[in-house]
Amino acid sequence: MKQAQINPRKTPKQARAKASVQAILQAAAHILERGGLETLTTNYVAEVAGVSIGTLYQYYPSKEAILTDIIRQKRARLLEDLQAATLAMRNESFDVTLAKLLRAAVGSQLHWPKLSKALEYAESFLPLEQETRVLNEQINQTIVAFLEHHQVACAPVAARDLVSALRGMIDGAGLAGETDAQALFERALRLARGYLA
Amino acid sequence: MKQAQINPRKTPKQARAKASVQAILQAAAHILERGGLETLTTNYVAEVAGVSIGTLYQYYPSKEAILTDIIRQKRARLLEDLQAATLAMRNESFDVTLAKLLRAAVGSQLHWPKLSKALEYAESFLPLEQETRVLNEQINQTIVAFLEHHQVACAPVAARDLVSALRGMIDGAGLAGETDAQALFERALRLARGYLA
Amino acid sequence: MKQAQINPRKTPKQARAKASVQAILQAAAHILERGGLETLTTNYVAEVAGVSIGTLYQYYPSKEAILTDIIRQKRARLLEDLQAATLAMRNESFDVTLAKLLRAAVGSQLHWPKLSKALEYAESFLPLEQETRVLNEQINQTIVAFLEHHQVACAPVAARDLVSALRGMIDGAGLAGETDAQALFERALRLARGYLA
Amino acid sequence: MKQAQINPRKTPKQARAKASVQAILQAAAHILERGGLETLTTNYVAEVAGVSIGTLYQYYPSKEAILTDIIRQKRARLLEDLQAATLAMRNESFDVTLAKLLRAAVGSQLHWPKLSKALEYAESFLPLEQETRVLNEQINQTIVAFLEHHQVACAPVAARDLVSALRGMIDGAGLAGETDAQALFERALRLARGYLA
DNA sequence: CATGAATGAGTTTTCATTCAT
DNA sequence: AATGAATGAAAACTCATTCAT
Numbered sequence: 001m002k003q004a005q006i007n008p009r010k011t012p013k014q015a016r017a018k019a020s021v022q023a024i025l026q027a028a029a030h031i032l033e034r035g036g037l038e039t040l041t042t043n044y045v046a047e048v049a050g051v052s053i054g055t056l057y058q059y060y061p062s063k064e065a066i067l068t069d070i071i072r073q074k075r076a077r078l079l080e081d082l083q084a085a086t087l088a089m090r091n092e093s094f095d096v097t098l099a100k101l102l103r104a105a106v107g108s109q110l111h112w113p114k115l116s117k118a119l120e121y122a123e124s125f126l127p128l129e130q131e132t133r134v135l136n137e138q139i140n141q142t143i144v145a146f147l148e149h150h151q152v153a154c155a156p157v158a159a160r161d162l163v164s165a166l167r168g169m170i171d172g173a174g175l176a177g178e179t180d181a182q183a184l185f186e187r188a189l190r191l192a193r194g195y196l197a
Numbered sequence: 198m199k200q201a202q203i204n205p206r207k208t209p210k211q212a213r214a215k216a217s218v219q220a221i222l223q224a225a226a227h228i229l230e231r232g233g234l235e236t237l238t239t240n241y242v243a244e245v246a247g248v249s250i251g252t253l254y255q256y257y258p259s260k261e262a263i264l265t266d267i268i269r270q271k272r273a274r275l276l277e278d279l280q281a282a283t284l285a286m287r288n289e290s291f292d293v294t295l296a297k298l299l300r301a302a303v304g305s306q307l308h309w310p311k312l313s314k315a316l317e318y319a320e321s322f323l324p325l326e327q328e329t330r331v332l333n334e335q336i337n338q339t340i341v342a343f344l345e346h347h348q349v350a351c352a353p354v355a356a357r358d359l360v361s362a363l364r365g366m367i368d369g370a371g372l373a374g375e376t377d378a379q380a381l382f383e384r385a386l387r388l389a390r391g392y393l394a
Numbered sequence: 395m396k397q398a399q400i401n402p403r404k405t406p407k408q409a410r411a412k413a414s415v416q417a418i419l420q421a422a423a424h425i426l427e428r429g430g431l432e433t434l435t436t437n438y439v440a441e442v443a444g445v446s447i448g449t450l451y452q453y454y455p456s457k458e459a460i461l462t463d464i465i466r467q468k469r470a471r472l473l474e475d476l477q478a479a480t481l482a483m484r485n486e487s488f489d490v491t492l493a494k495l496l497r498a499a500v501g502s503q504l505h506w507p508k509l510s511k512a513l514e515y516a517e518s519f520l521p522l523e524q525e526t527r528v529l530n531e532q533i534n535q536t537i538v539a540f541l542e543h544h545q546v547a548c549a550p551v552a553a554r555d556l557v558s559a560l561r562g563m564i565d566g567a568g569l570a571g572e573t574d575a576q577a578l579f580e581r582a583l584r585l586a587r588g589y590l591a
Numbered sequence: 592m593k594q595a596q597i598n599p600r601k602t603p604k605q606a607r608a609k610a611s612v613q614a615i616l617q618a619a620a621h622i623l624e625r626g627g628l629e630t631l632t633t634n635y636v637a638e639v640a641g642v643s644i645g646t647l648y649q650y651y652p653s654k655e656a657i658l659t660d661i662i663r664q665k666r667a668r669l670l671e672d673l674q675a676a677t678l679a680m681r682n683e684s685f686d687v688t689l690a691k692l693l694r695a696a697v698g699s700q701l702h703w704p705k706l707s708k709a710l711e712y713a714e715s716f717l718p719l720e721q722e723t724r725v726l727n728e729q730i731n732q733t734i735v736a737f738l739e740h741h742q743v744a745c746a747p748v749a750a751r752d753l754v755s756a757l758r759g760m761i762d763g764a765g766l767a768g769e770t771d772a773q774a775l776f777e778r779a780l781r782l783a784r785g786y787l788a
Numbered sequence: 789c790a791t792g793a794a795t796g797a798g799t800t801t802t803c804a805t806t807c808a809t
Numbered sequence: 810a811a812t813g814a815a816t817g818a819a820a821a822c823t824c825a826t827t828c829a830t
Contacts, residue, residue, distance in 0.1 A: 017789080036322045037234075042825060052791045053826085063825065114321065121318040124311070124372065125233045160373060161366050161384055168365020169358050175321065176357060187358055187392075194391015195384075211809090214814060238799060249816045254801065411810080430716045431628075436804060446812045447805085457804065508715065515712040518705070518766065519627045554767060555760050555778055562759020563752050569715065570751060581752055581786075588785015589778075605830090608793060632820060643795045648822060 005061040006068045006129050021059050023049040025073065028066050033115040037122060040067075067122050068129055074119060075135040078108045082142045094150045095193075101146065102188045105166055106181050113174025120167065139163075152196060162192055201259040203326055205266060218256050220246040222270065225263050230312040234319060237264075264319050265326060271316060272332040275305045279339045291347045292390075298343065299385045302363055303378050310371025317364065336360075349393060359389055399455040400462045400523050415453050417443040419467065422460050427509040431516060434461075461516050462523055468513060469529040472502045476536045488544045489587070495540065496582045499560055500575050507568025514561065533557075546590060556586055595653040597720055599660060612650050614640040616664065619657050624706040628713060631658075658713050659720060665710060666726040669699045673733045685741045686784075692737065693779045696757055697772050704765025711758065730754075743787060753783055 027049035031040050042063050046053040060066045085100035109116045128136070140159055147155040166188055173184050224246035228237050239260050243253045257263045282297035306313045325333075337356055344352035363385055370381050421443035425434050436457050440447040454460045479494035503510045522530070534553055541549040560582055567578050618640035622631050633654050637647045651657045676691035700707045719727075731750055738746035757779055764775050 020790095037318075038322060041823085044824095054791050054828085055789080057826070058789070061826095117318065117321060121234075121314065124314060125235060157384075160369055161388070164369025165362040165366040165388060168368075169362040171365075172357055172361025187354075190394075191358070191362060191388065191392045194394055195388045197387075197391050197394075211812095211814070213809090217814080239801080240799070250801085251803085251816050252814075255814070258801090260800075408810085414811090431712075432716060435802085438803095448807085448812050449810075451805070452810070455805095511712065511715060515628075515708065518708060519629060551778070554763055555782070558763025559756040559760040559782060562762075563756040565759070566751055566755025581748070584788075585752070585756060585782065585786045588788050589782045591781075591785050591788075605791095605793070607829095611793080633822080634820070644822080645795050645797095645824080646793075649793075652822090654821075 006065045006127065008060060008065060008069060017059075020049070020051050020055055023051060024056055024059065024066065025070055029070055029112070029115055032070075032118045033112050036114060037118050040118075042066075064126055067119070068126055068132060071119050071123060071126075071128070072132045072135065074108070075132055075139065078104065079135055079139050079142070081108065082139060086142055086146050089146055089149060097146060098192060099185075099189060101143070102166070102185055102192060103181075106170055106185050106188060109167065109170040110174050110179070110181055110184060113171050116167075117171050117175070120171075147196075158196065162195060165191065165195070201261040203259065203262045203265045203324065205262060206254075206256055206258050214256075217246070217248050217252055220248060221253055221256065221263065222267055226267055226309070226312055229267075229315045230309050233311060234315045239263075261323055264316070265323055265329065268316050268320060268323075268325070269329045269332065271305070272329055272336065275301070276332055276336050276339070278305065279336060283339055283343050286343055286346060294343060295389060296382075296386060298340070299363070299382055299389060300378075303367055303382045303385060306364065306367040307371050307376070307378055307381060310368050313364075314368050314372070317368070344393075355393065359392060362388065362392070400459045400521065402454060402459060402463060411453075414443070414445050414449055417445060418450055418453065418460065419464055423464055423506070423509055426464075426512045427506050430508060431512050434512075436460075458520055461513070462520055462526060465513050465517060465520075465522070466526045466529065468502070469526055469533065472498065473529055473533050473536070475502065476533060480536055480540050483540055483543060491540060492586060493579075493583060495537070496560070496579055496586060497575075500564055500579045500582060503561065503564040504568050504573070504575055504578060507565050510561075510568070511565050514565075541590075552590065556589060559585065559589070594718070595655040597653065597656045597659045597718065599656060600648075600650055600652050608650075611640070611642050611646055614642060615647055615650065615657065616661055620661055620703070620706055623661075623709045624703050627705060628709045631709075633657075655717055658710070659717055659723065662710050662714060662717075662719070663723045663726065665699070666723055666730065669695070670726055670730050670733070672699065673730060677733055677737050680737055680740060688737060689783060690776075690780060692734070693757070693776055693783060694772075697761055697776050697779060700758065700761040701765050701770070701772055701775060704762050707758075708762050708766070711762075738787075749787065753786060756782065756786070 024045060028040060028045045031044060031048060040063070042056060043053055045066065046056045049056070056066075060069070081104035082101060085104050086097055089097040140156075140163070143159040143163065144155045147158055152158055169188060169191060170184065178184055221242060225237060225242045228241060228245060237260065239253055240250055242260075242263065243250045246253070253263075257266065278301035279298060282301050283294060286294040337353075337360070340356040340360060341352045344355055349355055366385060366388060367381065375381055418439060422434060422439045425438060425442060434457070436450060437447055439460065440450045443450070450460075454463070475498035476495060479498050480491055483491040534550075534557070537553040537557065538549045541552055546552055563582060563585060564578065572578055615636060619631060619636045622635060622639060631654065633647055634644055636654075636657065637644045640647070647657075651660070672695035673692060676695050677688055680688040731747075731754070734750040734754060735746045738749055743749055760779060760782060761775065769775055
C-alpha cells in the first residue's frame with residue numbers, strides 16, 4: 001500500500017485556476033454521488049470537470065488528495081453550521097440548540113447520500129491531512145461542549161455515539177430515497193433526545 | 198461500467214473443495230478487516246487462503262462474487278440470531294425481546310468493525326443476488342414484526358431508522374477501539390428505547 | 395510457442411473407452427461448428443462429451459491432438475470418397491469422374507461449413523502428424539492422377555488450384571446458408587470444367 | 592462468451608498519436624503474417640509496435656478491435672482497387688475489366704497469404720462493425736454490377752462463388768510459396784472465365 | 789499554465805494441463 | 810480407468826501518474 005501525497009499542490013491564484021479547482025472538486029463529488037468510490041478515476045474526473053488530466057495533476061498530486069479536499073470542504077462547512085447552531089447555546093434551552101444542530105446535520109447529508117457514504121468510507125482508509133483532522137476534532141468538541149454545558153454524563157462517548165448513529169440514520173434514509181428533511185429531522189430529534197434522556 | 202458475474206460458479210462437492218471455498222471466504226474477510234475494500238485483490242485473497250488463483254476462480258467468477266458471498270453468509274447468520282431473539286416475543290415484554298435483538302446486533306458487528314463497514318459499503322454498489330436480497334428483506338421483516346407486535350407506529354420507517362442508526366453507532370464504537378460489548382449494548386438499548394418511547 | 399504433443403496417447407480397447415473417444419471427437423466438432431476455434435477449450439469439450447477432463451487427457455495429450463485427430467478422420471473419409479470416385483476412371487469419361495469427385499467434395503464440406511473452415515485454418519498452424527500428412531499427400535495424388543490421366547498440363551498446380559478454389563467456394567456457400575448440394579455441385583462443375591478447359 | 596467492444600476508442604489527433612496507431616496496426620499485421628491468430632496477443636503487439644500496453648489500449652479497447660480495424664483498412668483498399676478496375680467498364684470489353692479486377696484481387700492477397708487467411712478466418716467470428724459491413728457490401732455490389740452489366744445470370748450467386756473461389760485459390764497459392772503474380776493471375780483468369788462461360 | 793499522449797505496474801481472468809483420490 | 814480439484818503461466822485490461830510539447 002503506497003502512501004500517496006495528499007496535500008494540494010499549489011494554491012491557485014488566477015481566476016481561471018480557481019475555476020479549474022472548483023470544477024475538479026464538483027466533478028469528483030458528482031461522480032461519487034452517481035457511482036461511488038469505485039467509479040472515481042482521475043481521468044474521468046478530469047473529463048467531467050472539462051479540464052485535461054495534466055491540469056488536474058497541477059493542483060492535486062494524487063486521487064487521494066482530491067478526496068481529502070472534498071472531505072475537508074464538507075467538514076469545514078459542517079463545522080461552520082454546527083458552530084452557528086451552538087452560538088447562542090448559553091441563552092437557549094437544550095431542546096432549541098439540539099434542534100439547530102440536528103437541522104444542520106440533516107441538511108449536510110440528506111441530499112447527497114451516496115456521496116456522504118462514500119466520503120465516510122473513504123475517511124476510514126485515507127491518511128487525513130492535518131487540517132481535516134483538526135476540523136474533525138473541532139466538530140467533536142462543538143458537540144462535546146454542547147453536551148457538557150447541559151451536564152450530560154460521559155459527553156465524549158455520547159458525542160461519538162450520537163454522531164455515528166445520526167450519520168447512519170440520515171444516510172439510511174437518503175439511500176432509501178427519502179427527501180423530506182423535516183420528517184427526518186423530527187425522527188432524528190426523537191433519536192437524540194431519547195438517547196440523552 | 199462492467200457488470201461482473203456474481204453467482205458462485207460451481208458448488209464444491211468433495212471435502213477438499215469445501216475447504217478451499219471456506220479458506221477463500223475467510224481470507225477475504227481477514228483482508229477486509231485488516232485493510233478494507235481497496236486492499237482486496239483476487240491474487241491476494243488466493244495467497245492468504247493458500248490456494249492458487251485458478252482455484253479461486255473455479256468457485257467465484259469475480260471479486261464481486263466473493264464479496265457477495267461473504268455478505269450473504271453474514272446476513273444469514275444475523276437473520277438466524279434475530280429470529281432466535283424474537284422467537285418468544287409473544288410471551289415476553291417489549292424490553293426483554295429488544296434486549297435480545299440488540300445483543301445480536303452488537304455481537305454481529307462489534308468485533309470486526311472494518312469488515313462490517315466495508316461490507317456495508319460494498320452493498321451499496323454491488324448488485325446483490327436474489328438470495329441476499331431475500332435475506333435482507335427477512336431481516337427487515339423480523340424487526341418490523343417485532344415493532345408492530347408492540348403497536349409501534351410507522352413500523353417500517355422505524356425499523357429502517359433503528360437498523361441504520363444502530364449499525365452506524367456500533368461501527369463507530371468498534372472503529373474507535375471499543376471492545377466492551379456489554380457497555381455498548383447498554384447505550385444501544387438507550388438509543389433504541391429512547392427513539393421508540 | 396510451445397510444441398504440443400499431438401499423437402493420441404493410447405488406443406482405447408474397451409468398448410467404453412472407444413465410446414469416450416468418439417464422444418470427445420464429436421463434442422469438439424460440434425463446438426467448432428457452433429463457435430469456431432476460439433471457443434474450443436478442453437474443459438468445454440470434456441463437458442459437452444460428458445466425460446471428465448481427466449478422461450479426455452487419458453486419450454489425447456493436448457488440445458492440438460484432438461484437432462489433429464478430427465482432421466485426420468475427415469481427411470481419411472475424404473480420401474476414401476475420392477478414391478471411390480476415381481476407381482473406375484480408366485473406363486469413364488473425364489466428365490463422369492469429375493462429377494463424382496465434385497460430389498464427394500461438396501458432400502464433405504457443405505453441411506458443416508464452420509467446422510470445415512476452422513479445421514482448414516487449424517491446419518495452417520498445426521504441426522500435422524505423419525499420418526495426416528500422408529493422407530493429404532494421397533488426396534493430392536488422387537487428383538493429380540486423375541488430371542494426368544486426362545492429359546491436363548501442369549497437373550500438380552492445377553490440382554492445388556482446384557482444391558483450394560473449390561474449398562473456398564463450398565465454404566463460402568455453406569457460410570452463406572446454402573444447403574442445396576445439387577445446385578452447388580452444378581456450379582462447382584462449371585468452375586472446374588471452365589478452369590480445365 | 593464475452594462480447595468484446597470493437598469500436599476504436601478515440602481518434603488520435605496529434606501526429607505522435609497517429610504514428611502510434613499506425614505502428615500498432617502494422618505490428619499486428621506482421622504478427623499475423625508470421626504466426627497467425629494464435630500468436631496475436633495484445634502485449635506482443637505493443638512490444639513489436641514499440642509502444643506500451645497502455646498506449647495500445649488508449650486506442651483499441653480489445654484485441655478484436657485491432658483485428659477489426661485491420662480488416663476495415665484492407666477492405667477499404669480492396670474496394671478502392673475494385674472500383675478503379677470497374678470505372679471504365681461501360682466502354683471496355685468484359686475480358687478487359689475482368690482482368691483488371693483479378694489483378695486487384697491477386698495483388699491484394701498474394702503477398703501476405705497468412706495475413707489474408709487469418710483475417711478471413713477472423714471475419715467469421717468477429718461481430719464486424721457497421722463500417723466494415725458496408726465496405727463488404729460495396730465490394731460485393733461492385734462485382735455484382737460488373738456481372739449484371741454483362742448479362743450474367745444469377746449475378747449475386749456468381750459473385751459470391753467467384754469471390755470465395757478466388758480467395759481460396761490465391762491463398763492456396765500464396766501459402767504454397769508462389770510469388771509470381773502474373774502466373775497466378777493467368778490461372779485466376781482461366782478460373783473466372785471458365786465459370787462464367 | 790494547459791494539454792493529452794504515453795507509461796507500466798498491478799489486477800483480473802482464462803485455460804491447458806497435472807495429479808491425488 | 811475415471812474423476813474433478815488444483816495449478817500457474819500467460820493473456821487481457823485498467824488507471825494513477827509523468828512528461829514532452
